[in-house]
Amino acid sequence: MISILVSLIGGLGLFIAGMYMMSHGIEKVAGNKLRKILETFTRTRLTGVLVGMFFTAVIQSSSTATVMVVTFVNSGLMALSNACGIILGANIGTTITAMLVAFRLSAIAPIFVFFGAVMMNFIPNPTVKKSGEIVMGFGLLFVGISTMSSSMAALREIPAVITFLSSFTNPVLGVLMGFVITSIVQSSSVTVSILVVMGSMGLVDLRICMFIILGCNIGACSSAVLTALQGNNNAKRAALIHLLFNIFGTILMFVLLLLFSPQIETIIRTISGTGDDPGSLGRNIAFAHFIFKVFQVVVFYPFMDQIIKLTYVLVKDGEEQEDSEDVFKLRYINLNKLPNPAVAIYMAKQEMERMANAAFTNLATAMDCLLNEDASGIEKVYETEKYIDWLCEQINTYMTKINQNAIPLRDADLIAGYFHVCSDIERIGDHAEDIADIVKYFNEKDVHLSTDAKEELKGMMAIVRELMKDSLDMFVTGDMTNMEKVRDLENKTDELERELQNKHIQRLSEGLCSAQAGVFFSDIISGIERVGDHATNIAFSLYDAKNRRNEKAG
Known part of the structure; x- marks a missing residue:
């Protein structure tokens, strides 16, 4: 009995590891493209x-x-109405794994395990290695199923097991079991895949499996709900749509x-094409x-x-706390829960845009204080600078965590560029603080700039402000038209x-400036000129990342 249980647990471990490896391999190879598909092709609910x-x-x-959808809704990248369609579609798409399992x-x-291992270990191309992870994961998934099937075939010979499973007919307990196991x-x-294997071995009947599946539907919402708890009201609503859809569907x-x-049961057997064949119970469960x-x-x-x-009735439109330097908070990223790398990188970029x-x-505020000879706003500048420094530290920590995953070369180059961007933004913030220090000194020592000096600073800042805007637009959109x-x-x-x-030297020599x-x-x-340099670095971060990829490819 113990050896059977050990084999069963081992098979389950192989199955989960294979599914995880296949899923994450796909995310590494095509995660960024899939994210763009989500953003681009969700204009209508259908x-x-x-x-x-x-x-x-x-x-x-x-x-x-659904976690990705909740994240997009939380960041304002996707409307709640568009998120609905994806959530509905995700509920259908998730059935594909059990369907694959049913086809034995x-x-x-x-063979898949062998070729996957060859691709991962003996072919140097990074994309092939990641594809090998998908192939190997696919193979391990079915090796795990084979191991579980052998163990369950042995369990079928134990009368006590058959008696216990035969007595398990309560629909409510079936729903609760599905909910608890799936939540875990x-x-x-x-x-559902485990149910398919058990059904194939004749250990369970179709009726109780259908009730367990209903519980699985609700348990599958747990990840999105946990993610939404740390998001804004719309993120909570997106997760709630997922939960309500499955609760209402389960009740119906x-x-x-x-x-x-x-x-x-007759309809399911007809659609699956198995008729009354008892050996096709696993396929019937998958089709159910x-x-x-x-x-x-x-x-x-x-x-x-x-x-x-x-x-909207369940999640009221209360006053959500606005971001402020008095309340240090992150809007797009969560250091305690990292989504898949493609989404995580995008969220880091959104947080950097906010930091920029x-x-x-803050730089504009500091310059206004200087030009208007008004020191009342410098404390605000200092507080915002502390907030910017904190954001920089949090974003860098987040990107370090992303880098610790096996990510595609393109994403690794992006992250390398983002570290520099974060540093450049932080340095722009430092220059605002430097100007605030000068304003404070001028106020204490009663020092004044000449009218000509102020006009020259206004003109220079107008150019740098345009440079900062265009640079940030390039970074955010990836459009290098304004290069x-x-x-x-x-x-x-x-x-x-x-x-x-x-x-300035001429004014000094003529005694027009103290x-x-x-x-x-x-x-x-000099500081404003360096701000322009940092802004330019931000604009060229994507261009430099592309060059790094080309150099490595060459």
Whole structure:
């Protein structure tokens, strides 16, 4: 008995490891492309259903898909109405794993393991290595199923096991079991696949499996709900849509099964093409999972607007705390929970954009204090600078965690560039603090800049402000159309810095500017010029990353 249980647990471990390896291999190879598909092809709810179905079928995880959707909604990248379609589609796409298990590919599984191992260990191309992970994961998944099947065949010979499983007929307990197990393993695919194997061995009947599947549907929502708890109201609503859809679907199917269980079993056997063949119970279980999901989507699709309205009733539009330097918080990233690398990198980029806007605004505030000779705003500058430093530290920690994963070469180059971008943004923030220090000194010592000096600083800042805006746009969009414009603005800033230094020296020699103010004026224009350099670095981060990839490829 012990040896049977050990074999069963080992087979389950191989199955989970194979599914994990295959899913994560797909994310590494195509995660960034899949993320772009989610962003681009979800303009309508119907296309969202199709994309969600395709996306989840590819990555083999509805939990990953819904967590990604919740993350996008939280960051404002996806409307709640569009998220609905993806969530519905994800519920159908997640059935593909059990369908594969039902088709008994165990006989050829070792071939996939062999070729996957060869691709991972003997072929140097990084993309082939990642593809090898997918192939090997696929093979391990079915090796695990074969091991579990052998163990369950042995269990079938133990009368006590058969007696226990035969007595397990309570529908409510079936739903609860599915919910608990799926909540623990964070994957309905794992739970349903185990049921498919058990059904293939004749250990369970179709009726109780259908109730367990209903519980799996609710348990599969746990990952998205946990992610949403740390998000904004719309993120909570997106997770709630997923939960409500599965709760309502479970209630509907539960009632239908209680009333029409024999008829539903007949429909499932007819659609699966197995008829009354007792050896095809595993396939019937997989088809039951698929049919339930499709039925739920068809039934509830017309009522999604009402479900969205219900989420607004359950999650009130209270006053969400705004980001502020007084309350250090992150909007897009969570250091305690890292999504798949493609999404994590994108979220880091969003957080850096927010950090850049804070730094640019802080620089403008410091310059206003200087030009208006008003020291009342410098404490605000100091507090915001502390916030920017904190953001930089948090983002760098987050990106370090991303880098610790095996990520594609393209993503590794992006992360390398992002570290530099984060540093450049932080340095722009430092220059705002330097100007605030000068304002404080001027206020205490009653030092004033000349009118000409102020006008020159205004002109230089106008150029640098445009340079910062264009650079950030390039970084955010990846569009390098304005590359030459950024170069020209940076060169113009350098030339203007030299010109203003010469004019400054001339004013000093003519006695039009005090020596005390003159020293600081020289420092200010040098600092603004360096801000232009940092802004240019931000713009060229993607260009440099592409060059690094080309050099490595060459």
